[in-house]
Amino acid sequence: MASYASWHSATLILPPLRYWIIKSYPARKSCRVRGADARPPSNAHHRGRDIAGLAVSVAGQVDPAGSAQVPVGSLTVMRIGMHLNYAGGFAETVVELADYERAGLDIVFVPEAYSFDAVSQLGYIAAKTERLQIASGIFQLYSRTPALTAMTAAGLDFVSGGRFTLGLGASGPQVIEGWHGVPYDAPVGRSREVIEICRMIWRRERLVYHGRYYQLPLEGGTGLGKPLKLINHPVRERIPIALAAIGPKNVALAAELAEAWQPIFYLPEKSAEVWGDAVAEGEAKRDPSLGPLDVIAGAPLAIGEDVAHLRDRSRPELALYIGGMGARGRNFYNDLARRFGYEAEAKAIQDAYLEGRKEEAEALVPAELVERISLIGPESYLRERLAAYRDAGVTTLNVTPLAPTHEARVALIERVRALAD
Secondary structure (H helix, E strand, O other): OEEOOOOOHHHHHHHEEEOOOOOOOOOOOOOOOOOOOOOOOOOOOHHOOOOOOOOOOOOOOEEEOOOOOOOHHHHOOOOEEEEEEOOOOOOHHHHHHHHHHHHHOOOOEEEEEEEEEHHHHHHHHHHOOOOOEEEOOOHHHOOHHHHHHHHHHHHOOOOOOOEEEEEEEEEHHHHHHHHOOOOOHHHHHHHHHHHHHHHHHOOOOOEEOOOOOOOOOOOOOOOOOOOOOOOOOOOOOOOOOEOOOEEEHHHHHHHHHOOEEEOOOOOOOOOOHHHHHHHHHHHOOOOOHHOEEEEEEEEEEEOOOOOHHHHHHHHHHHHHHHHOOEEEOOOOOOOOOHHOOOOHHHHHHHHHHHHHHHHHHHHHOOHHHHOOOOEEHHHHHHHHHHHHHHHEEEEEEEEEEEEOHHHHHHHHHHHHHHHOO
């Protein structure tokens, strides 16, 4: 479970799922965005759109009037995001982001698994864009110390002029123990402590923290550790945090502590049943200053009367995650499919996948699931699905435009932006 699968092809551009997921994400029983029925100006996506609880100016900088904390729930339109894919060349792709931005893209996520690091890419994007929000998608909890995570986020927020969102996730033992060589333990407890430490650092408090998993200064060692504080003054003392999660405990944590929550395979019709209790539990403890929870849902995107066949492109990744991303009894994505109501199908997919029958596993993925986690179909279908996402509480829609050319993908962003408004 530590990935985000690769949809690389001429027409399907989605970064590997293994790049950003963790095993816990919240959703709401009833969390329609306040003011969602209001109609903003057509160019509202470039007008001081609130990003994860902080007011920003048209240029995407922190509002000089002060860091007024405008709740995400006050947004009248759904944000449109996209994962960065640079199969055609990184520099060229970043140049093309300007076209997506003009089309209405609000935020771009840069993945990080056992790949090139995301930080260098995010810094480059920050230097080449002006308004576009940038986010890690995701930084793994175990790959950096909490202090380095906070320093990196503050640095990216600085070079971007207050446009960075810190996407965090636990990933899974395959990557954490296999690649980083550290134990994969206590993802929920470590998530909480990393978030708390980051916010202490951004507030420039002297770092004295006595948690279960992190003790700062280090207890033992040479005994020479000192309680330090960040030398620089961050652009913002509360950089938005998006926690990737699908398990109940981590979803509750996201609803309690994070500005945003990123689930995988978001099924609007099942969100309340699967995640509603966990979200409610977390929101009951939530600090009101965080504002309403920003729910980030992902979906492949294609619009037309003859595009339904593109839904099947998600089958290999669904089969990989439900069937092969983890051992029997410890596959978080298989558990999620069962919670969605596909218990028999999830077992059959896993049996086929683990026995090497991958094509059979792909064919066993329920057509209903393939359809409902996508935004692929005629415009009338998209209107219905967007309404379902909005009613389920989604405030940021992270799409993967499926088209053979850059121009066609930009046009898809423009169309979904107009439909979401």
